[in-house]
Amino acid sequence: MKKIINLIEEILADAFDNCGYDKKYAKVTLSNRPDLCEFQCNGAMSAAKEYHKAPIMIANDIIPLVKEHSYFSSIEAVNPGFINIKLNPAFLADYVNDMANADKFGCTDIGEGKTIVIDYGGPNVAKPLHIGHLRPAIIGESIKRIKRFSGYNVIGDVHLGDWGYQMGLIIESLKEQHPDIFETASLEECGVTVSVLEEVYPAASKRAKEDEEFAARAHEATYKLQNKNPEYYNLWKKIIDISVTDLKKNYSNLNVDFDLWMGESDAQPYIPDMVEMMKEKGFAYESNGALVVDVAEETDKKEVPPCIIVKSDGAYLYSTTDLATIVQRVQDYKPAQIIYVVDKRQEMHFKQVFRCSKKTGIVSGDTELFFVGFGTMNGADGKPFKTRDGGVMRLEKLIGDATASIYDKIKDRDDMTEDEAASIAKIVGLSAIKYGDLSNQASKDYIFDIDRFCEFEGNTGPYILYTMVRIKSILRKCQLDNAIDSCDYKILPAVSDSERDLQLKLTNLIELVEQACNENAPHKICQYLYDIANSFNGFYHQNNIIKEEDKERQKSFLALIILAYRILKQGIDLLGFDAPDRM
RNA sequence: GCAUCAGUAGCUCAGUGGAUAGAGCAGUGGCCUCCGGAGCCGCGUGCGGAGGUUCGAUUCCUCUCUGAUGCACCA
Numbered sequence: 001m002k003k004i005i006n007l008i009e010e011i012l013a014d015a016f017d018n019c020g021y022d023k024k025y026a027k028v029t030l031s032n033r034p035d036l037c038e039f040q041c042n043g044a045m046s047a048a049k050e051y052h053k054a055p056i057m058i059a060n061d062i063i064p065l066v067k068e069h070s071y072f073s074s075i076e077a078v079n080p081g082f083i084n085i086k087l088n089p090a091f092l093a094d095y096v097n098d099m100a101n102a103d104k105f106g107c108t109d110i111g112e113g114k115t116i117v118i119d120y121g122g123p124n125v126a127k128p129l130h131i132g133h134l135r136p137a138i139i140g141e142s143i144k145r146i147k148r149f150s151g152y153n154v155i156g157d158v159h160l161g162d163w164g165y166q167m168g169l170i171i172e173s174l175k176e177q178h179p180d181i182f183e184t185a186s187l188e189e190c191g192v193t194v195s196v197l198e199e200v201y202p203a204a205s206k207r208a209k210e211d212e213e214f215a216a217r218a219h220e221a222t223y224k225l226q227n228k229n230p231e232y233y234n235l236w237k238k239i240i241d242i243s244v245t246d247l248k249k250n251y252s253n254l255n256v257d258f259d260l261w262m263g264e265s266d267a268q269p270y271i272p273d274m275v276e277m278m279k280e281k282g283f284a285y286e287s288n289g290a291l292v293v294d295v296a297e298e299t300d301k302k303e304v305p306p307c308i309i310v311k312s313d314g315a316y317l318y319s320t321t322d323l324a325t326i327v328q329r330v331q332d333y334k335p336a337q338i339i340y341v342v343d344k345r346q347e348m349h350f351k352q353v354f355r356c357s358k359k360t361g362i363v364s365g366d367t368e369l370f371f372v373g374f375g376t377m378n379g380a381d382g383k384p385f386k387t388r389d390g391g392v393m394r395l396e397k398l399i400g401d402a403t404a405s406i407y408d409k410i411k412d413r414d415d416m417t418e419d420e421a422a423s424i425a426k427i428v429g430l431s432a433i434k435y436g437d438l439s440n441q442a443s444k445d446y447i448f449d450i451d452r453f454c455e456f457e458g459n460t461g462p463y464i465l466y467t468m469v470r471i472k473s474i475l476r477k478c479q480l481d482n483a484i485d486s487c488d489y490k491i492l493p494a495v496s497d498s499e500r501d502l503q504l505k506l507t508n509l510i511e512l513v514e515q516a517c518n519e520n521a522p523h524k525i526c527q528y529l530y531d532i533a534n535s536f537n538g539f540y541h542q543n544n545i546i547k548e549e550d551k552e553r554q555k556s557f558l559a560l561i562i563l564a565y566r567i568l569k570q571g572i573d574l575l576g577f578d579a580p581d582r583m
Numbered sequence: 584g585c586a587u588c589a590g591u592a593g594c595u596c597a598g599u600g601g602a603u604a605g606a607g608c609a610g611u612g613g614c615c616u617c618c619g620g621a622g623c624c625g626c627g628u629g630c631g632g633a634g635g636u637u638c639g640a641u642u643c644c645u646c647u648c649u650g651a652u653g654c655a656c657c658a
Contacts, residue, residue: 033602042601048638080638081604117650161658264658271643290656302586302654311656319657347587348653375588376651409621418642440596447595456605456621456625459596466621474618508656530606537622547656583621 001106003510004095005039006030008071010040010083012168015065019057019088019290021047028085030508035075037084038504044081046408052328055081060158087499089493096491099510100563104437105570107513109151116152117329120257120341121251124161126170126197129395131385132343135374140341141256142522150517155333160263162240163321164534168222169204170197171235172214175221182231187238193247195271197239224426225248226268227351246317253399255430255576271316274327274362274523275309283360284309295355320355326362326369337368339520344373363405372520374447377437385448398450402429405454406462411582425582428462428500430456431577435461439526459530464572468579473563479580480558484566489559492552498539502560507565513574522575529571536564 004027014027025043032040044059051058059077066075072084099105120140123133138155148154162174174181177200178190187193208215225232242304251257276293278284283293289312296304306318329335340350354369355361365370379385387393407425410416416424436453441448457461475481493499508528516524548554572579 032599032604036602040602045601045638078602080602093605122658135591156637164658166658251606274590288655292655301585305655308656313656315656317656319656321658344588345652346658349658373588382650446595447590450594452608455608460607463607463621466619470619470622477618523597532605540618541614544618582619 001075001098001102001108001510004087004507005511008039008041008283011069011071012043012083015062016043016047018065019058019061021051021061030282031084036078037086039085039087041083041085044077044083046056048081050490059083062497068324072491076458084284087387087504088458089495092500092503092507093146093491093493095507096560099506100491100559104149105509107149107510110514110517111147111150114152114336115155115333116147116337117157117333117335117340118147118339118341119159119292119325120144121147121157121158122161122342122468122580123247124166124242126194126201128198129247129396131393131398133253133379133395133435134254134398135377135437135442136341136343136375137251137254137256137432138576139372139374139442139522142434142438142574143339143341143520144515145515145574145576146522149570150513155260155335156328157262158258159325160244160261160265161244161264162249162263163226164269165218165222167206167225167236167239168218168220169328170200170239171225171232172218172221173204174239182188182235187242192242194242197243201326210253247578250395253430254395255434255578264321264325267321267328269325270327272289275320278309278360281507283356285357287313293356293360295352295359297355300566304348304352304355307356309356309387318354319349322350322360323357326357329504330367332491335367335454335460338363339370339372341372341374341442344375347371347373362534370405370520372442374442378445380447380449382447383438399429402433402450402454405450406427409454409456416582424583425579427451427580428465428583431461431465431572433461434575434577435464438522439530441521441523454571459526461577462571462583464533464568464583465527465579467536467569468565468572469581469583471536471561471568472541472581474561475544475558475565478558487559487562489555489562491559491563492556495553496542498535498542499557499560502532502535502539505532506563506567513532516574525553525571527575529568529575532564532568536561559569 008028012028013023015082017023025047026041027043028039028041030039031037035565036069044062045055047057047058056077056079059081062083063075063077064071066401071088071091072085073088076084090345118140121133122136123129143155144156178192181190184190191517204218209219221232236277262362274342275284276292284291287306290311292306292308294306308317309320311317326338329338342350352373357369358365361400377385385393403425406428407421410424411421413421432453438461453460454462456466473480475484480487481525491503512528545554545557548557569579
């Protein structure tokens with residue numbers, strides 16, 4: 001479906017054209033003065049300069065040509081040159097009904113035929129998920145869903161940290177603790193579980209810093225693994241296996257799932273040819289013992305250091321792996337875009353990698369590489385979030401805390417069993433965490449305040465869900481709660497302000513989703529849903545739906561709140577959480 | 584030192600080359616013959632500072648202050 005804004009623009013464009021003005025000035029936006037109008041066009045003011053004419057005169061030229069159009073109930077020129085527009089209620093109602101009947105509410109498939117690889121998550125094997133893994137998972141998942149909804153073929157890759165020195169440290173430690181580790185069929189036989197692995201790594205890492213002999217053995221183990229010594233490689237595969245099983249479980253608790261469970265190790269086979277190509281084509285040269293590719297550009301204000309491909313000791317490093325991963329992705333998926341949802345502190349690294357891959361031809365010029373850098377989660381003191389004892393909080397604990405906080409708020413309801421309360425608390429708790437995170441611009445640091453996020457009032461996930469539950473409750477009383485997707489009631493032209501406002505807000509969906517998609521901005525979806533929730537609650541208080549005596553009007557009300565519910569549901573799905581039926 | 588990003592109400596956050604810069608929280612005053620009051624309706628001296636571009640700047644540019652971050656072989 002065309003956006004309402006575009007429909008209005010088309011009409012104005014003709015008028016501008018007929019008056020001898022350039023069509024480009026017929027740009028329409030949502031009104032920033034809802035008390036005056038619903039949509040506005042500021043084009044007359046922009047055009048004033050080109051045509052040496054007072055803006056209001058231009059606007060006055062346009063008005064007579066569009067005044068009688070059936071879309072508008074009023075359109076007028078206002079000093080100094082605004083064109084203020086109000087829609088005809090019948091047109092608005094028609095549009096909303098069309099949305100209700102359209103696939104995806106009429107949202108456009110802007111990504112049709114294009115593939116996107118989105119790289120988010122980035123957990124390390126054998127290390128627990130902690131609070132630092134929250135943002136990439138939540139933001140990446142939401143962007144993935146928004147892109148997919150917009151018609152893109154999206155491939156989400158967890159991109160495991162599963163290669164390198166850390167693996168050597170773990171293998172060497174396990175070898176020491178369980179001399180027969182290479183012979184056992186499964187790690188469980190030796191008592192090596194995920195939680196054991198999670199303890200092994202930090203201990204080994206600490207020890208290697210003090211114990212040179214151990215560090216040397218760990219490097220040796222790393223070397224053997226990377227050369228695929230069968231014993232080491234098989235043990236590594238077993239470690240990956242139990243670790244990935246555990247990671248899948250944890251991500252699933254977050255409502256996050258990946259299409260690919262690839263890792264750094266999967267890029268290794270592509271490295272030798274890639275390095276060879278860079279040398280042959282003359283991009284790579286030796287500098288201070290390392291093999292590097294220059295990526296500086298003339299316009300740089302600050303010198304961008306060259307991208308290191310091979311270290312002076314002959315080993316590869318993260319740039320090498322990231323580049324080889326691009327080689328692999330281009331070869332396997334031919335993506336139009338690759339999006340990285342990564343800590344914003346890695347911006348320089350990715351800038352180098354992106355430039356290097358363009359320069360050396362790993363990606364063609366029309367493949368877009370996006371860096372979606374997210375900011376730090378801070379505590380109430382404005383400093384990076386820590387547990388009380390200064391440690392790093394595990395993700396499970398965080399989710400548990402949120403769930404418990406919600407549970408406390410609903411547990412005393414007498415019409416709910418404990419089991420039901422617990423499962424509701426889980427759903428609502430997740431909404432609190434996700435909405436709390438996603439409602440901030442991804443790129444900014446933000447204050448993580450779980451108590452605030454878990455509030456049922458204000459701009460929170462639970463408030464959105466509360467609104468949905470409230471709609472559901474009305475529908476239940478009207479025996480329509482099972483007909484949400486099949487109800488054929490029609491929405492009538494609005495007669496009250498609040499009804500009209502809700503209809504109007506619902507139409508904004510198409511524009512908002514498109515913006516959120518193009519800008520990788522889930523927070524715009526949050527804002528939109530909050531807007532809808534507020535509009536619904538205003539409508540609810542001005543109109544008693546169940547007691548409405550005019551039955552046609554009542555059906556229209558019901559159709560309207562059903563559409564509001566469906567759109568809210570779609571919206572929270574784009575954010576990556578669900579709604580309970582009651583709460 | 585250089586660079587990047589940020590600075591909006593007491594607090595947490597939106598927003599925009601245009602009209603009177605918005606929400607939530609906190610505070611405070613109303614609204615229950617109420618479909619879920621976890622709600623609704625009120626109440627605000629705020630764009631770090633100084634210049635510039637513009638008919639118009641919180642938005643763009645320069646300088647400046649403050650904070651976060653990054654500056655080749657860790658990821």
